[in-house]
Amino acid sequence: MDIQIKTMELYQRDEALDLIWKVFIKYEAPDYTKEGADEFFKSIHDENWLNQIKMYGAFDKERLVGVIATREEGTHIALFFVDGEYHRKGIGRQLFERALKDNKVNYMTVNSSPYAVPVYKKLGFEPTDFEHEKNGLRFTPMKYQVQ
Numbered sequence: 528m529d530i531q532i533k534t535m536e537l538y539q540r541d542e543a544l545d546l547i548w549k550v551f552i553k554y555e556a557p558d559y560t561k562e563g564a565d566e567f568f569k570s571i572h573d574e575n576w577l578n579q580i581k582m583y584g585a586f587d588k589e590r591l592v593g594v595i596a597t598r599e600e601g602t603h604i605a606l607f608f609v610d611g612e613y614h615r616k617g618i619g620r621q622l623f624e625r626a627l628k629d630n631k632v633n634y635m636t637v638n639s640s641p642y643a644v645p646v647y648k649k650l651g652f653e654p655t656d657f658e659h660e661k662n663g664l665r666f667t668p669m670k671y672q673v674q
C-alpha cells in the first residue's frame with residue numbers, strides 16, 4: 528500500500544468532511560448523545576471554524592482514507608479520522624508525523640474523544656485532565672511533548 532500524505536486544498540474540504548462524518552458516525556457517535564453528535568456535525572460545518580484549521584490528507588492512490596487537521600499554528604489537533612478499513616495500518620501515525628513537521632513549538636494538544644484516547648496514548652500523548660463534557664461532546668484534554 529502506497530499512502531501519500533498531502534496538505535489538502537480548499538476544493539478537497541467537502542470530501543474530507545464526508546470522510547470525517549462517516550468515520551465519526553461509525554466509531555465515535557456511539558459514545559455521544561444525540562446532542563453531542565449534532566454539535567459535532569454543526570462544528571465541522573461552521574465556516575469560521577473551518578477557516579482556522581489546516582488539513583492534511585492520507586491518499587491511497589486518489590482515494591482519501593484519512594484526515595488530520597490542526598489549528599493554533601499546528602499546536603492543536605482539531606480533527607483526526609482514518610477510514611475504518613485502513614485502521615491499524617500506520618496511516619494515523621503518518622498523518623500525525625506530517626502535522627508535527629509543521630508544528631513550530633515542542634508540544635501538541637488535543638481534546639480526545641473517548642474512542643480515540645488509546646490511539647493518542649499510542650502516539651505518545653498523555654492526559655492532562657479528566658474527561659469533560661460540553662454541549663454533549665465528551666473529551667479528554669491530552670498533550671504530546673516533543674522529545
